[in-house]
Amino acid sequence: MVIVAHPDDADFGPAATAARWIDAGSVGRLVCCTSGDQGGEDPTLDPLELAAVREAEQRRAAGVVGYDDVRFLHQPDGALANGLPLRELLVREIREFRPDAVLTHDPEVLFYRGGGVNHTDHRAAGIAAVDAVYPAARNPMAFPNLVRAGLAPHRVRRIYLFWPGAPTAWVEVGPTLDRKIEALRCHPSQFSADEGFAERMRAWAAEDGSAIGARSAEAFRLVVLDDDDDQAPPTA
Ligand SMILES: [Zn+2]
Numbered sequence: 001m002v003i004v005a006h007p008d009d010a011d012f013g014p015a016a017t018a019a020r021w022i023d024a025g026s027v028g029r030l031v032c033c034t035s036g037d038q039g040g041e042d043p044t045l046d047p048l049e050l051a052a053v054r055e056a057e058q059r060r061a062a063g064v065v066g067y068d069d070v071r072f073l074h075q076p077d078g079a080l081a082n083g084l085p086l087r088e089l090l091v092r093e094i095r096e097f098r099p100d101a102v103l104t105h106d107p108e109v110l111f112y113r114g115g116g117v118n119h120t121d122h123r124a125a126g127i128a129a130v131d132a133v134y135p136a137a138r139n140p141m142a143f144p145n146l147v148r149a150g151l152a153p154h155r156v157r158r159i160y161l162f163w164p165g166a167p168t169a170w171v172e173v174g175p176t177l178d179r180k181i182e183a184l185r186c187h188p189s190q191f192s193a194d195e196g197f198a199e200r201m202r203a204w205a206a207e208d209g210s211a212i213g214a215r216s217a218e219a220f221r222l223v224v225l226d227d228d229d230d231q232a233p234p235t236a
Helices: 015-023 047-065 084-097 119-135 144-148 174-183 197-214
Strands: 001-004 028-033 069-073 099-105 159-161 171-172 215-222
Touching: 001 119, 001 171, 015 047, 015 171, 015 174, 015 215, 028 047, 028 084, 047 069, 069 084, 084 119, 084 144, 099 119, 119 159, 144 159, 171 197, 174 197, 197 215
Parallel strands: 001 028, 001 099, 028 069, 099 159
Antiparallel strands: 159 215, 171 215
8 A cells, every 4th residue: 555645656656666566466555645736836726626637647647557546535735734634544544455565755754865855745644654554553442433334453564665764675666667657657737757757767766776786676664563462662
């Protein structure tokens, strides 16, 4: 399950990894917390019309990657907040889909290594996803209304944080990098994906690939969750 702030984040993020795992037999689902209704430069644009355009773009891109479905939580773009309402929406998605792994934004990155500020919605979506995974989704006493509605607690086993400050895991994406680029071309409201764009994406993947001696990769910070009831603090 990929959880992101905006339409197109997942395609700039872990799309090639998702496509590889889906090709290998995994079932993937995409959750977009917002519909990107502030993602434009024209103040006369109707935000709801823009949201509809961006949802359609994301659905087309999701078809390229191979997700089984895209869920939009319709939270406000530019104002995403990690709190109980968003956590409940995410716990609902996690308990319904029951993923082994959740891929989401690294919430600890405020400034990117290469420069630039990590959007407030990215940080909010990342920390909300982490808080939904642990402990809420697995705790039967958290959101008992969802349990009563038939959504039993669920233990996610791994969290993969993309665009990481300090990567610890890499997925080689040679076979699916072109699908990622094709998925990105499904977002014409956001950028024009010219030839130079594809080269930039390949160069970006090559940079991550160089860490593991591969031609192209996507980098993550991997968090492995124990099967024990609670995460034991370090003993030393
Ligand atoms: Zn974004």
